[in-house]
Amino acid sequence: MELIGMLDSPYVRRVAVTLHLLKQPFVHRPISVFSNFDSFRAINPVVKAPTLVCANGQVLMDSTLIIDHVETVAGRSLMPADPRARQRALRIVGLGLAVCEKAVQIVYERQLRPPEKLHAPWMERVKQQLDAACAQLEAELAARAPALEATTIDQAGVTSAVAWRFTQEMVPGDVDARSHPATARHARAAEGLEAFRAAPFA
Structure with a gap:
């Protein structure tokens, strides 16, 4: 998995922290939606951070939806079951x-x-x-x-x-x-x- 976005974004950072907590290997690519707009657009035409490029190449966006996917892959959630x-x-x-x-x-x-x-x-x-x-x-x-x-x-x-x-x-x-x-x-x-x-x- 590749996480695209800068860690000064709280949305990118909550995904990165979650990936680490769930021990999911990933590559972080600190591409800015501002200074690297064209590079970001080449990965995700919507240019929305965070973007997650999944192992199969599928591109996901929105931190909450990305976390949902990561938890599914990990087989464990950071949300309480009760x-x-x-x-x-x-x-x-x-x-x-x-x-x-x-x-x-x-x-x-x-x-x-x-x-x-x-x-x-x-x-x-x-x-x-x-x-x-x-x-x-x-x-x-x-x-x-x-x-x-x-x-x-x-x-x-x-x-x-x-x-x-x-x-x-x-x-x-x-x-x-x-x-x-x-x-x-x-x-x-x-x-x-x-x-x-x-x-x-x-």
Whole structure:
């Protein structure tokens, strides 16, 4: 398998960490959707990161769908089997992905759009959504933090840690670590796991 995309994308990174946790061999090709657009398009005409080129040559995209495939190949899931535990994990994953989505929108607006073209009401709305997602994620992790061993961490633990690291690297002034101690604590511990170290934010 080949994973296409940069590890500064939270979506690419959650796939990479998952592949390492499930001990699935893969080649990472750090091709940017921006600076290497044509090279990326030659692999996936949609130019969407992450892209996974499967062993049979089939091209998949979207981190959640790629993870579904990887878990099928591995014969093991990072999602709990118990219905109630799975429901809570899905909520945390959803919040983590919302954090990623809104933080990415802010980054794109600031880095790709000329300052005079920024639409303040839209930016304020996205910031409110980011704040709400971070606050609810903090409440969930403060109530009960996900397991943090390499053999027990689930997708909720992976996605929330990846999402937090992305905010702190890319929009640190928008998400104050002091206001989210449980999330920050969880992410620090997760970053120490071998699977996270093997797929560093970069």
